[in-house]
Amino acid sequence: xxxxxxxxxxxxxxxxxxxxxxxxxxxxxxxxxxxxxxxxxxxxxxxxxxxxxxxxxxxxxxxxxxxxxxxxxxxxxxxxxxxxxxxxxxxxxxxxxxxxxxxxxxxxxxxxxxxxxxxxxxxxxxxxxxxxxxxxxxxxxxxxxxxxxxxxxxxxxxxxxxxxxxxxxxxxxxxxxxxxxxxxxxxxxxxxxxxxxxxxxxxxxxxxxxxxxxxxxxxxxxxxxxxxxxxxxxxxxxxxxxxxxxxxxxxxxxxxxxxxxxxxxxxxxxxxxxxxxxxxxxxxxxxxxxxxxxxxxxxxxxxxxx
Amino acid sequence: xxxxxxxxxxxxxxxxxxxxxxxxxxxxxxxxxxxxxxxxxxxxxxxxxxxxxxxxxxxxxxxxxxxxxxxxxxxxxxxxxxxxxxxxxxxxxxxxxxxxxxxxxxxxxxxxxxxxxxxxxxxxxxxxxxxxxxxxxxxxxxxxxxxxxxxxxxxxxxxxxxxxxxxxxxxxxxxxxxxxxxxxxxxxxxxxxxxxxxxxxxxxxxxxxxxxxxxxxxxxxxxxxxxxxxxxxxxxxxxxxxxxxxxxxxxxxxxxxxxxxxxxxxxxxxxxxxxxxxxxxxxxxxxxxxxxxxxxxxxxxxxxxxxxxxxxxxxxxxxxxxxxxxxxxxxxxxxxxxxxxxxxxxxxxxxxxxxxxxxxxxxxxxxxxxxxxxxxxxxxxxxxxxxxxxxxxxxxxxxxxxxxxxxxxxxxxxxxxxxxxxxxxxxxxxxxxxxxxxxxxxxxxxxxxxxxxxxxxxxxxxxxxxxxxxxxxxxxxxxxxxxxxxxxxxxxxxxxxxxxxxxxxxxxxxxxxxxxxx
Numbered sequence: 001x002x003x004x005x006x007x008x009x010x011x012x013x014x015x016x017x018x019x020x021x022x023x024x025x026x027x028x029x030x031x032x033x034x035x036x037x038x039x040x041x042x043x044x045x046x047x048x049x050x051x052x053x054x055x056x057x058x059x060x061x062x063x064x065x066x067x068x069x070x071x072x073x074x075x076x077x078x079x080x081x082x083x084x085x086x087x088x089x090x091x092x093x094x095x096x097x098x099x100x101x102x103x104x105x106x107x108x109x110x111x112x113x114x115x116x117x118x119x120x121x122x123x124x125x126x127x128x129x130x131x132x133x134x135x136x137x138x139x140x141x142x143x144x145x146x147x148x149x150x151x152x153x154x155x156x157x158x159x160x161x162x163x164x165x166x167x168x169x170x171x172x173x174x175x176x177x178x179x180x181x182x183x184x185x186x187x188x189x190x191x192x193x194x195x196x197x198x199x200x201x202x203x204x205x206x207x208x209x210x211x212x213x214x215x216x217x218x219x220x221x222x223x224x225x226x227x228x229x230x231x232x233x234x235x236x237x238x239x240x241x242x243x244x245x246x247x248x249x250x251x252x253x254x255x256x257x258x259x260x261x262x263x264x265x266x267x268x269x270x271x272x273x274x275x276x277x278x279x280x281x282x283x284x285x286x287x288x289x290x291x292x293x294x295x296x297x298x299x300x301x302x303x304x305x306x
Numbered sequence: 307x308x309x310x311x312x313x314x315x316x317x318x319x320x321x322x323x324x325x326x327x328x329x330x331x332x333x334x335x336x337x338x339x340x341x342x343x344x345x346x347x348x349x350x351x352x353x354x355x356x357x358x359x360x361x362x363x364x365x366x367x368x369x370x371x372x373x374x375x376x377x378x379x380x381x382x383x384x385x386x387x388x389x390x391x392x393x394x395x396x397x398x399x400x401x402x403x404x405x406x407x408x409x410x411x412x413x414x415x416x417x418x419x420x421x422x423x424x425x426x427x428x429x430x431x432x433x434x435x436x437x438x439x440x441x442x443x444x445x446x447x448x449x450x451x452x453x454x455x456x457x458x459x460x461x462x463x464x465x466x467x468x469x470x471x472x473x474x475x476x477x478x479x480x481x482x483x484x485x486x487x488x489x490x491x492x493x494x495x496x497x498x499x500x501x502x503x504x505x506x507x508x509x510x511x512x513x514x515x516x517x518x519x520x521x522x523x524x525x526x527x528x529x530x531x532x533x534x535x536x537x538x539x540x541x542x543x544x545x546x547x548x549x550x551x552x553x554x555x556x557x558x559x560x561x562x563x564x565x566x567x568x569x570x571x572x573x574x575x576x577x578x579x580x581x582x583x584x585x586x587x588x589x590x591x592x593x594x595x596x597x598x599x600x601x602x603x604x605x606x607x608x609x610x611x612x613x614x615x616x617x618x619x620x621x622x623x624x625x626x627x628x629x630x631x632x633x634x635x636x637x638x639x640x641x642x643x644x645x646x647x648x649x650x651x652x653x654x655x656x657x658x659x660x661x662x663x664x665x666x667x668x669x670x671x672x673x674x675x676x677x678x679x680x681x682x683x684x685x686x687x688x689x690x691x692x693x694x695x696x697x698x699x700x701x702x703x704x705x706x707x708x709x710x711x712x713x714x715x716x717x718x719x720x721x722x723x724x725x726x727x728x729x730x731x732x733x734x735x736x737x738x739x740x741x742x743x744x745x746x747x748x749x750x751x752x753x754x755x756x757x758x759x760x761x762x763x764x765x766x767x768x769x770x771x772x773x774x775x776x777x778x779x780x781x782x783x784x785x786x787x788x789x790x791x792x793x794x795x796x797x798x799x800x801x802x803x804x805x806x807x808x809x810x811x812x813x814x815x816x817x818x819x820x821x822x823x824x
Contacts, residue, residue, distance in 0.1 A: 161427055168412045168423050175410035178374060179424050180395035288586035292414055292454075 007249050009135045012079030013143055014209060016240075018043070018201035018218075020146040021226035023232075023239045024153045025070075025197025030229055032190035033170040033297035037092025038077055040222025041099020042195050043202035046070040046111065048103040050203025051213045055113055062207045063142075063200060071192045073099060078191040082184050085301040096222070104215045115211040142204050149197075154236040166190060170295030173302035183302055198222065224276060231280030234293040246276040260298020265274065267273065311534060312541045323386050325350045325509045326371070326402075326478055329510035331380035333366055340366040341377070342533040348478065353500060353543060355520040356555055356816055357617040358530035359751050360722070365407070367482050371511070372404045373397040385477075398424070403471030405512075407482040409463050413456035413587070416471070417439050417449055421470045434473075442469050444497045446541075456587050460487040468499070479503065480511045485519060486777065487609055490812035498525050515752075516780075517546045544715050547792065550752075561784050566601035566767050573771025574598040574652075574740040575633040579620050579640075585688045589613040594797045596790060598740065599769035603762060604800055605786035606775045607811050610657075614775055618744055621773075622654040623647040625746055635739045638803045649680055651739030655729055655777075657748065659722060663729045666718035670710065671699040673717050681736055698735070706731035707757065723754025730758060744775045779808050793817045 022039050029036050036042075049069030054062025077095045080086040118140045126137040157163035165186060169176045173183045201221075206213050224246055232238035249272035257265050283291065324347040333341040340363045348354045358364045369375040371382070373391035383391055384400055391397050397404075411420050418435045425434070435451035442449040442495045447465040454464060464484065470642040471479055481500075484492045500523065514520055520527055520541045524754075527541045529552040537552045550558040581591040591613050597804055598604045608614065621632060623644035627821050631640035637648045644654070656662040664673045675695050679685050684694050699713035708728045710720050717725060717811070726746065733741060746762065747755035763785050775792075776782055782789050783803060790800035791814035 160424075164415070164419055164423065168415065168419075171412045171414055172410075175412060176409045176423075178394060178406070180393055180398070181423075290584045292456075296413070 006131065006134055007260065009246070010138070011251035011254075012244055013135065013139055014247070015250045016243040017143050017146045018205050018209065018221055019225050019228060019243035019246055020150060020240060021201035021204065022198045022222060023243060024149055024236060025149045025194035025201075026225055027229045027232070027234055027236060027239060028153060028157075028166070028197075029190050030193030030298055031166050031295050032187045032251055033173060033188050033295045033300070033302070034078075034081065034191055035088050035092065035226075035299045036077055036095070036191060036194055037226060038074070038075065038095025038099065038222075039088055039194075040218055040223050041096035041103075042070045042073045042198035043218045043222045043225075044075045044103035044216065046199025046202030047217060048107045048202075048213060049199070049205040051115070051206040051211075051270075052106070054115055054203075054207045055110070058117060058171075059115075059207055063203050064200040066198040066203025066207075068199070070202065072252065073198040073199070074191050074195025079197075082187050082191070083213050085303050087262045088299050088301070100216060104299065107213050107215060109214075110213040113205055113212065115118060115122070117211040118208045140208055140305040142208055150236050150240050157236070162271060166285065167295070170202050170260050170297055172298050176303050183304060187302075198225075201225070227277060228280070231277075233283045233284055233286075233289050234295065242276060242280055245279060249275045249277045318711065325352075326511075327366075327372075327383040327384070328371070329381040331367065331370060331377045331382070333363075333377050334368060334434060338424075339533050339542065341370070342378070342535075344530070344535055346528050346535065348509045348511060349507055350477075351504050351507045352526060353504050353512060353524045354528060355512045355514060355524035355527035356516070357520055357527050357549065359515055359554060360749055361532075361751065362530040362553075363533040364530055365482060368404065368482055368511065368513060371397070371478075372402060372480060374550060378740050398474050400474060401477035402480065402752060403474050403476035404480040405464065405467045405471060405479070405482065405484055407484075409467055411455050411463055411466060411788040414454065416452055416454050417458075417466055418451040420455055420466055421473060424470050426472060426563060433565075437473065438469060441472050445469075445472065445502060446495060447499060454770060460611055461489070461492050464488070464496075472503075476508060478509045478511065482513045483515070484512075485514070489815040490779070490808050492812075493519065517541075517549050517553075520549070521546070531555060534568065554752050556814065559753065561756060561759045561763060563624075563763050563787075564767055564787065566769075567723075568601055568769045570601055571598050571635075572597050572633070573600045573635060574742075575623070575636075575772060577631050577633070579617070579627065579631050580675050581616060581625070583616070583622060585696070589616055589795045591616050591795050594621060594792075596773075596800060600634065600739075600769045600771050601766055602787040603766045603774060603785050604817035605789045606791055606797070607777075607779060607782050608792040608815050610795050612815075614744070614792060614794070616794065618656070618742070618775060621742055622652075622656070645680075647675060653677075653733035653738035653741045654734060655726075655733055655741075655743040655746065657744040659725050659729065660684070660718060664717040664725060667716055669699075669711045669714045669716060670703070670708075670720075670728060671696050673728075674699040674702060674713075678732060678736055702731040702735055706734070706761070708814065721751075721754075722748075722779060723750040723758075726750055726758060727754060727761075734761070739771060740771045740773070742773045742775070745777065746774060747776075747778065747781060754763075755781075779811060782811075783808065791815055 022043055026039050046069050048065035050062040050066030053065030077091050080091045081088045108170050120138050121141055123137040127133045166179060169181060169183050169186050177183050205217060228239050228242040253268040253271045284296055327347040329345050331341050344465055356364050366375060370377045373393045373396050382391060386531055421438055422429050422431055422434055438449060438451045449465050449469060457524050458699055462480060471622055504510055512524055524541050527539050528535055529537045531553060532561055575594045576594060579591055579594045582592045589612060594617060623642055626643060627640050629638040629641040634650050634652055637650055639650055660666045675690055678698060679690060683697060684691055696713050706727045709724045721735045746758050762772050786803055788800040788802050789806060789811060791798040791811055
């Protein structure tokens with residue numbers, strides 16, 4: 001039994017990785033009090049930029065280009081919402097539509113190309129642990145980086161001065177401003193970090209996971225990432241769990257399709273989305289936890305006055 | 307790792323040199339001159355009062371000193387040298403600390419984290435927690451550094467603000483209306499702390515409109531009215547009346563309470579309301595009972611956040627419960643929602659004037675209709691009669707002396723006092739059997755506050771049961787026949803005003819029921 005499950009679980013981690021990157025980025029953005037619904041668009045821009053760069057200069061350049069493109073895509077959003085006080089939800093939706101269109105336009109020249117992908121790099125020693133070894137430590141470098149990113153974000157938010165200031169700004173921009181923190185600059189940084197992480201998530205999809213460029217290849221993962229952040233009550237490690245749940249369901253339904261289960265494939269493809277949302281709604285019903293972690297100023301514009 | 311030394315060694319100054327000197331400070335906002343050529347000086351170790359009504363320009367002046375607002379013209383001299391204070395960080399660097407009226411704290415962070423945010427970036431949280439404990443004990447402001455701010459009482463939150471300032475080694479501490487949320491006992495404790503600080507050479511600017519506090523605490527007072535300095539005084543040598551004249555330009559108005567001669571029957575009965583909190587930051591109501599009779603004003607004292615919001619929601623009908631938990635003139639209404647309770651003779655004036663009492667962008671006529679539409683003659687076949695509505699609003703404006711540009715003026719264009727007069731008037735004109743008012747004079751100038759209090763008293767003497775929920779003890783003692791205290795979600799028995807005093811009410815407010823009954 002377990003030997004049949006191991007391939008599923010290995011696939012789970014790979015499928016969850018883009019959600020982890022995009023979700024962590026959005027988590028940091030939201031902790032600063034800004035909700036960016038443009039994750040899907042930024043992922044697509046990152047995916048196309050990453051794929052193009054990886055074709056010419058290799059995989060590493062692909063990830064750098066993905067991150068830069070994602071951060072760059074977040075900038076107009078930041079300008080609209082943070083400097084001009086525009087509505088965050090509407091601006092985020094616009095960013096998603098823009099990203100989808102722009103990536104399709106640029107990507108039309110890349111459709112016939114393909115990349116070799118990335119071979120797993122087993123960590124010596126750890127990968128020999130029975131069951132857990134092959135699942136967690138016989139993966140690509142990018143998957144390892146997703147673990148590191150989750151731990152890093154957890155640590156920064158909980159233990160460092162930066163994290164403290166970020167949480168403070170997200171809870172009460174007025175108080176942070178009065179004490180003398182540059183609220184708008186801090187939020188710019190958080191939004192751009194979110195963009196860069198979404199870009200990395202996109203680049204992973206197009207250069208490692210698939211690895212080729214298809215129009216709208218993110219297929220709603222950006223939206224799942226946004227939902228994960230809320231249902232994870234803004235806690236990075238819960239977000240990791242949510243991402244693995246989604247990844248696991250994705251791989252399971254693929255296997256089910258492969259085994260010829262007698263259900264329409266469209267219905268099976270919808271299962272991961274439905275299951276993730278249902279499970280997360282159930283586990284995040286604790287209002288006290290929600291209130292304590294919810295950035296109180298989320299979505300509300302703050303323009304410092306004189 | 308750099309923790310500032312304790313605040314007991316301010317820089318020595320030549321004798322007679324003021325620590326802070328303001329020269330001809332002016333600040334104009336669109337439509338108002340908030341500060342007009344204001345000059346002021348504060349000596350080292352002096353407790354200096356800035357006295358004035360709401361809107362006199364005190365807060366603007368303090369924000370200018372703290373760098374949160376920039377003056378249009380004028381000069382600031384700090385320890386004898388001209389400075390420009392571009393932002394609060396510069397002010398803190400100079401040694402100016404400020405305790406805000408509306409606390410600038412972060413509820414989901416703990417005490418140490420809140421304090422660390424105002425200190426240099428290299429502050430180590432563990433060492434800081436130790437320092438917080440030390441300083442808070444030294445100045446009689448006990449605090450647990452690990453607790454989350456949302457779990458603290460209002461008094462404790464203020465301690466966080468004060469300790470945060472003290473750790474910045476201030477030479478000048480500004481306190482903006484610091485006692486508005488404290489019990490009388492806590493006020494005394496605060497004054498001890500402030501005197502100790504002053505004896506160590508720290509200058510204190512104390513902003514208030516409470517005359518007896520200023521007389522008890524301050525060495526010197528600067529009085530402001532309408533953005534200008536109208537005088538300086540030694541508050542200990544002045545009478546309350548003479549200070550009041552300086553502050554409002556005329557004598558302090560007094561309320562008079564005639565004896566009620568009509569029939570006494572229960573107007574509002576609250577029968578053991580218990581309600582678990584539905585919000586983790588909320589308060590659980592425990593077995594609250596109270597009867598308000600026709601012809602009397604009953605006050606509920608206590609600091610906001612002790613169940614006031616929850617109790618008011620249960621009374622107004624925003625949250626519902628057992629049918630006989632609330633009765634209006636004998637009629638069970640506990641299960642009815644707000645509109646149905648109003649149909650049965652309840653009027654309710656919420657604490658937030660803009661947003662709950664009135665819709666800011668709507669005209670006074672429209673705002674009047676929001677609750678008065680149920681009055682006969684104002685609607686026909688379910689449609690509003692706007693001519694009658696306008697007449698209604700006009701009568702309200704005239705009868706209650708609301709200063710505005712007529713019934714078409716937007717609610718937000720009125721001053722706090724005038725809008726409150728309109729809202730209270732709107733309710734009174736609907737001839738209620740029970741009137742519930744939360745914080746009737748919060749942020750209202752002295753003149754309007756006196757009018758409002760007298761209006762509520764007169765209303766009760768017409769046979770209406772009036773329930774007032776307020777943080778202002780003096781106000782309650784002025785107008786209430788009986789006073790109860792809401793603390794920690796429990797309501798004390800209502801005591802006749804002449805059988806209790808501020809001291810006892812204060813102990814009850816602090817949740818010390820046993821101590822208060824002795």
